[in-house]
Amino acid sequence: MAAKILMLVGDFVEDYEVMVPFQALQMVGHTVHAVCPNKKSGESVRTAVHDFEGDQTYSEKPGHNFTLNANFAEVKPADYDALVVPGGRAPEYLRLNQDVIAMVQHFAKTNKPIAAICHGAQLLAAAGAIRGKRCCAYPACAPEVQAAGGQYVEVPVTEAVVDGNLVTAPAWPAHPRWLAEFLKVLGTRIEHAELMAV
Structure with a gap:
């Protein structure tokens, strides 16, 4: 069954x-x-x-412009089945917005699927959405996860952690695993048919 998913993003x-x-x-x-x-x-x-690239932390370069496809002011979290929180620098300022915090809290309180990656944990921590949960994030966010009552789990950068409705990963190299685990939590089944050469 198709899900309706909300993705919270911001500049950078x-x-x-x-x-x-x-x-x-x-x-x-x-x-x-x-x-x-x-x-x-x-x-x-x-x-x-x-x-x-071998530095003590990640390097940062300009990316693309990403076009939004819905109006923030019109969003009603109750209309959505799941939440996705990407990382980058956006979560550090999005967590200052009380409407954003309320949205995240809705998904946590109603036990709807939540997928967060990298610095997305900053937003979950600010919303109180990881208390008592096992999760991972970019390693520099571990103190925030722990301060928010979450159990930080260290995994390779290509892995993900699932705790009930919550699916987290340390950074984009984990996309294959993170998205596969999120699809399982959503109840999405992908069937593979055998391909035949003609």
Whole structure:
């Protein structure tokens, strides 16, 4: 069954972490509405590409402009089946918006599926959505996860952690695993047919 998914984004969201799930979730038949506070459908947010190039932390480069497809002011969380929170720098300022916090709290309180990656944990922590939950995030967010009452789980950058309705991952290299686990939580089944050469 197709799900209606809300994606919370903002300026300097991580490029891959917004583009890939936005497109992949639609590819399998789900509806995804990407919104940003104080912006409307058709407007865009700037993205940043975070890479791992041997430095002590990630590097940052300009990404694409990502076009929103719904109006933040009109969003009603009760209309959605699940939430996606990409990482990047957006979560650090989105968590200051009380409407955003209330949206995240709705999904946590109603036990709807939530997928967060990288710095998305900052928003979940601010909303009190990870208390008592096992989760992962970009390693620099571990203190925030722990301070919010979550159990930070260290996993390879290509892995994901599932705790009930919550699916988290450390960064975009985990997309295959993170999205596969999120689809399971959503109840999405993908059937593979044998391909025959003609």
